[in-house]
Amino acid sequence: xxxxxxxxxxxxxxxxxxxxxxxxxxxxxxxxxxxxxxxxxxxxxxxxxxxxxxxxxxxxxxxxxxxxxxxxxxxxxxxxxxxxxxxxxxxxxxxxxxxxxxxxxxxxxxxxxxxxxxxxxxxxxxxxxxxxxxxxxxxxxxxxxxxxxxxxxxxxxxxxxxxxxxxxxxxxxxxxxxxxxxxxxxxxxxxxxxxxxxxxxxxxxxxxxxxxxxxxxxxxxxxxxxxxxxxxxxxxxxxxxxxxxxxxxxxxxxxxxxxxxxxxxxxxxxxxxxxxxxxxxxxxx
Numbered sequence: 001x002x003x004x005x006x007x008x009x010x011x012x013x014x015x016x017x018x019x020x021x022x023x024x025x026x027x028x029x030x031x032x033x034x035x036x037x038x039x040x041x042x043x044x045x046x047x048x049x050x051x052x053x054x055x056x057x058x059x060x061x062x063x064x065x066x067x068x069x070x071x072x073x074x075x076x077x078x079x080x081x082x083x084x085x086x087x088x089x090x091x092x093x094x095x096x097x098x099x100x101x102x103x104x105x106x107x108x109x110x111x112x113x114x115x116x117x118x119x120x121x122x123x124x125x126x127x128x129x130x131x132x133x134x135x136x137x138x139x140x141x142x143x144x145x146x147x148x149x150x151x152x153x154x155x156x157x158x159x160x161x162x163x164x165x166x167x168x169x170x171x172x173x174x175x176x177x178x179x180x181x182x183x184x185x186x187x188x189x190x191x192x193x194x195x196x197x198x199x200x201x202x203x204x205x206x207x208x209x210x211x212x213x214x215x216x217x218x219x220x221x222x223x224x225x226x227x228x229x230x231x232x233x234x235x236x237x238x239x240x241x242x243x244x245x246x247x248x249x250x251x252x253x254x255x256x257x258x259x260x261x262x263x264x265x266x267x268x269x270x271x272x273x274x275x276x277x278x279x280x281x282x283x284x285x
Contacts, residue, residue, distance in 0.1 A: 039222035158189035
């Protein structure tokens with residue numbers, strides 16, 4: 001399998017008046033092949049979302065990114081803006097957790113889609129509009145021909161997230177980064193979004209990094225999982241192997257505290273997970 005994304009010793013620090021704070025991401029390595037899906041799994045504050053933003057070059061000052069991020073052989077750490085603009089969209093697309101923050105409220109969804117297609121792919125206005133309708137249909141927007149002229153506030157939360165996915169895949173990226181795209185949605189809508197993302201990766205061969213804190217979601221969308229805690233990757237492997245036989249104490253506690261794995265509430269455990277040096281790392285449950 002061809003390596004599409006290669007990350008080595010990724011570190012992200014945020015500068016303060018007293019100097020660098022404790023690293024938000026500390027020494028993360030990962031490899032992702034073309035067409036492969038990786039789940040970044042961990043609790044809030046584990047560093048998974050900062051990692052995903054670093055991959056897109058979206059960590060702004062006072063954040064400082066060190067290490068190496070190579071996408072299809074191109075180094076992205078400290079790359080000039082023109083390189084990042086070239087890679088974003090056609091190389092790497094991103095879906096954020098909050099769809100309202102991702103869409104401009106004063107423009108129709110069609111206007112936002114067609115602008116990207118015209119500017120980045122050189123389409124005529126008519127062709128870009130036609131393609132926008134096709135994209136909305138592809139992500140399950142009913143009556144896309146009419147809804148293309150609607151504004152973001154006229155869509156439900158689940159439908160807005162589908163629009164965001166359409167925008168992210170409009171330029172046919174080779175890698176999609178999805179940063180907790182279903183967290184704010186109810187379980188029925190969430191299931192539809194997960195099916196949509198799985199279908200897109202299967203149909204297009206697009207690779208995906210899926211950021212989540214939800215064990216069940218990770219199992220539904222990914223082939224491999226990287227478990228993060230305190231800015232570090234503490235365990236990595238196939239979904240089946242990690243869930244069946246977790247090797248790190250944090251992963252074991254994370255799994256044992258999940259209601260979906262318990263037959264009775266008494267099966268749920270809570271306590272202190274310890275790292276390889278015997279130091280307390282987490283209180284699960």
